Amino acid sequence: RKEVEQDPGPFNVPEGATVAFNCTYSNSASQSFFWYRQDCRKEPKLLMSVYSSGNEDGRFTAQLNRASQYISLLIRDSKLSDSATYLCVVGDSNYQLIWGAGTKLIIKP
Amino acid sequence: ETGVTQTPRHLVMGMTNKKSLKCEQHLGHNAMYWYKQSAKKPLELMFVYNFKEQTENNSVPSRFSPECPNSSHLFLHLHTLQPEDSALYLCASSQAPGSNSGANVLTFGAGSRLTVL
Numbered sequence: 001r002k003e004v005e006q007d008p009g010p011f012n013v014p015e016g017a018t019v020a021f022n023c024t025y026s027n028s029a030s031q032s033f034f035w036y037r038q039d040c041r042k043e044p045k046l047l048m049s050v051y052s053s054g055n056e057d058g059r060f061t062a063q064l065n066r067a068s069q070y071i072s073l074l075i076r077d078s079k080l081s082d083s084a085t086y087l088c089v090v091g092d093s094n095y096q097l098i099w100g101a102g103t104k105l106i107i108k109p
Numbered sequence: 110e111t112g113v114t115q116t117p118r119h120l121v122m123g124m125t126n127k128k129s130l131k132c133e134q135h136l137g138h139n140a141m142y143w144y145k146q147s148a149k150k151p152l153e154l155m156f157v158y159n160f161k162e163q164t165e166n167n168s169v170p171s172r173f174s175p176e177c178p179n180s181s182h183l184f185l186h187l188h189t190l191q192p193e194d195s196a197l198y199l200c201a202s203s204q205a206p207g208s209n210s211g212a213n214v215l216t217f218g219a220g221s222r223l224t225v226l
Contacts, residue, residue: 008149032213043199043217044152087152091213095206099151 003027004090006100013078014108020074021103023088032091033064033071037084038102044087047073075105083107111135115200115218122190123226130185130221132200139205141183142215143175146197158183159205190225197222 005024013019025033033050048055050062050071061074071090075082088100113134122128134141143155157165158177172194174186183200201215 004151034214043219044215045217046214049214095213097154097213097215101149101151 002100003098004088004100006086006088006103008101009104009106011103011105012108013105015078015080017078018074018076019078019105020072021086021105022070022072023090023100023103024068024070025088025090025098026069027090027092027098028066028069029093030069030090031093033062034089034091035060035062035071035073036087036089038087039084047086078107080107080109113200113202113216113218115198115221117221118219119222119224121224121226122187124190124192126190127186127188129187130198130200130223132183132185132218134181134183134200134202134216134218136202136216138202138216139180140203141177141180142201142203143173143183143185144199144201144217146199146220152199156185157206164206187223190223192225195223195225 003026035047036044037047038044048057048062050064052064054063059076063072083106085102085104087102090098116131140159142157145153145155154167155169156175161177172189176184197220199220200218203215
């Protein structure tokens with residue numbers, strides 16, 4: 001079983017729609033959670049940290065479900081510029097980061 | 110310059126060549142990392158330096174040799190690579206692991222895309 005698992009996609013979504021994807025992790029002692037965004041042929045960039053109570057940043061909402069060991073990312077009113085690969089990252093108590101392989105999102109006009 | 114800068118951006122080398130990748134960060138971070146990114150695979154951590162000391166070496170073949178002369182500079186020396194080493198090599202920096210809540214947040218360079226013929 002992969003330590004951090006994501007649906008590779010691609011998710012093809014019309015502009016303006018809402019899209020959500022999950023990421024599951026295997027280590028129940030995981031301490032920190034992040035979503036990074038990676039555009040084609042570019043480097044990953046931090047999108048948002050994920051807090052226990054859930055958090056929102058504009059059109060983006062991240063949730064953590066410790067009982068079921070997954071985090072989610074919801075994007076409302078999707079824009080063409082949201083097209084990218086979204087990487088889930090989980091940190092353990094030793095500050096080791098485990099990366100998912102990413103979920104590819106394509107927003108269509 | 111700001112952020113994390115990597116050079117060269119693209120590199121093509123033969124299996125017998127020796128080359129080096131360079132990374133420089135201007136963020137005042139104390140930890141620097143080399144990652145390998147292959148298509149459709151998760152990022153693979155190769156090396157970690159914390160205050161110039163190597164703290165992680167994830168069973169990386171000896172044909173990859175890191176060097177960290179100071180907290181702002183990181184090199185990856187390449188020698189007798191194999192075609193399967195072709196990938197995007199990403200440098201990143203962060204505050205020292207464990208120092209505070211921001212320590213797990215990485216800032217990446219644009220990467221060096223390596224092709225081994």
